[in-house]
Amino acid sequence: MTPSRTPQAPWAxxxxxxxxxxxxxxxxxxTLGPHRLWGCCAAVGYLAAAVLTVRSPRAALAASLTGAIAVPLxxxxxxxxxxxxxTVIERSGRLLLETGRLYVDHPAGVEEYTPYLTGMALFGIPRAVLGGPLGDARLWCAAALFGGMLAGRRLLGGERSGLLPLLVASPVVALPLVVSGVDLPLAGxxxxxxxxxxxxxxxLAGAALAGACALKWTALPAVAVAVALLAVCRGRGPAVRCALVAVLGSAALILPSAVLQPAELLRQVFAFPMGRAEVPTPASSPLPGHLLAELGSWGWYVTAALLVLGGLAVAVSLWARPPRTVVAAADxxxxxxxxxxxxxxxxxFGxxxxxxxxxxxxxSFTVADAPATASRIVARSPGTTAPGKPAGQRA
Known part of the structure; x- marks a missing residue:
């Protein structure tokens, strides 16, 4: 057994x-009130953690979790x-229960747009059913994140490295958990x-991918990555099964909304995030794509072309050098x-x-045992030529 590792005090x-x-x-x-509140509380918690980590890493972690998550949330x-x-998630959950639909017809303002697919509405249903604080969508989104991360670690059986609690306490997880929660189920x-x-x-991989693709269309690249990982470690059959479950499961979850409100699905889920709806999206960080799109119609088309080229480049990399470990696939x-x-x-930027x-x-759990994990996976794969080398891999 490899002992758990935590960052050294000075670096921490x-x-x-x-x-x-x-x-x-x-x-x-x-200028956003929830962001300002989170920043004040989290700064106190992180500063206390910086002081406490020299003497007690556990106390430092507790201080960061308290300041960055517990108090502001x-x-x-x-x-x-x-x-x-x-509000958008909870409204879509209420609409789904009351009308079977997800989207406001002919939205007049940005607050009436719902740029998510069917699955996201499920996290708004508790508000309609339970009401009160327990129905807050952020709590259920956080539960989906932690459930996915912990279930994944259990599947692989990796040793704890001490990174997972730090990841939860960091701004990467703490900020979205407290103020919105919208990307947490997707991550989980x-x-x-x-x-x-x-x-x-x-x-199971296909079912999880189907759920992710039913939340946001940005989950689609994960299907190609997971299929590539399965193909190189397990063979064509498991890869095809994963792809079929992902595609059919996604279709089953998304098609009802597409049939009931096809125009709104296109307008709110695809056109709005891409900046092509009647109402401009508030997402406007000065990233390269946005800066190009701001130059006019030609800039938008250049950005769209670059997006396609970027996707093709990643697809070619998966074909030429498929990932062989979970770490490589995640990267x-x-x-x-x-x-x-x-x-x-x-x-x-968020x-x-x-x-x-x-x-x-x-x-957070695979680094120490990465060689052993890879060997176990390949050892159970059909048609391997040697331990740690899938069939067809050059020596």
Whole structure:
């Protein structure tokens, strides 16, 4: 058994201080109330963690979790505050229960747009059923994230490295968990899908991918990555099964909305995030794609072409050098998502938290045992030529 590893105190202190500086930027520069509140609370928690980590890493972690998650989340949930995404998710859940539809017909303003697919509405249903703080969509989104990450780790059986609690306490997870929660279920399902693919569970991987694709269309690259991982470690059959479950499952979840409201699905889920709807999207961070799109119609088409080229480049990399471990698969997916978010006509810096989360999560338990994990996976694969070498791999 490999002992759990935690960062050395000096480096941990530096990390907490960097997190403090990042948190302080929100009350200084953000105009959003939930962001400013989170920044104030998190800065106190991170600063306390930087001081405490020299003597007690556990106390430092507790201070960071308290300041960055517990206090601001409790305050915002009880006061009914949050980013507009929370209201959007909860409205779609209420509409789904009451009418069977997800989208407001002919939305007049940005607050009436729902840029998500069917699955996201499920996290808004608790508000309609339970009401009160327990129905807040952020709590259920967080539960999906933690469930996916922990189930993925259990599938692979890796040793704990101490990175997972730090990841949860970091701004990468803490900020979206507290203020919106919208990307957390997607992250949890992608973690579960990659872990299931790495453990040789194609049906489970496909089901997790179907769930992810039913939340946001940005989950589509994960299907190619998981299928490539299964193909190289398990063979063509499991890869095809995974792809079929993912495609058919996604279709079953999305088609009802597409049949009932095809125009709104196209307008709100595809045109709006791409900056082609009647109402401009508020996602406008100065990333390359947005800057190009701002130059006019030709700039938008250049951005769209770059997006396609970026997707093709990742697809070619999966064919030429497929990932052979969960860490490599998470990194490849992170690269693809980073390219997509950077080149999208409309995007936010916050979107980049998802690729970072995937890469860190994969390392939170697999780094120490990566060779053993890979050997176990290949050893159970049909048609291998030698331990650790899939059939057809050159020596």
């Amino acid at each position: 202190s530096v990390g907490w201080l960097l997190a403090t500086a990042w948190a302080l930027s929100f009350p200084l520069f953000s 409790l305050w915002l949930v009880l006061s009914g505050q949050g980013q507009s995404e929370v 399902l992608l973690c579960l899908a990659l872990a299931a693919a790495g453990a040789g569970r194609p049906a 490849r997916l992170a690269i693809g998502l980073t390219l997509a978010f950077a080149l999208a006509p409309a995007g936010r 979107y980049l938290a998802l690729p970072l989360l995937l890469s860190v999560w994969a390392r």
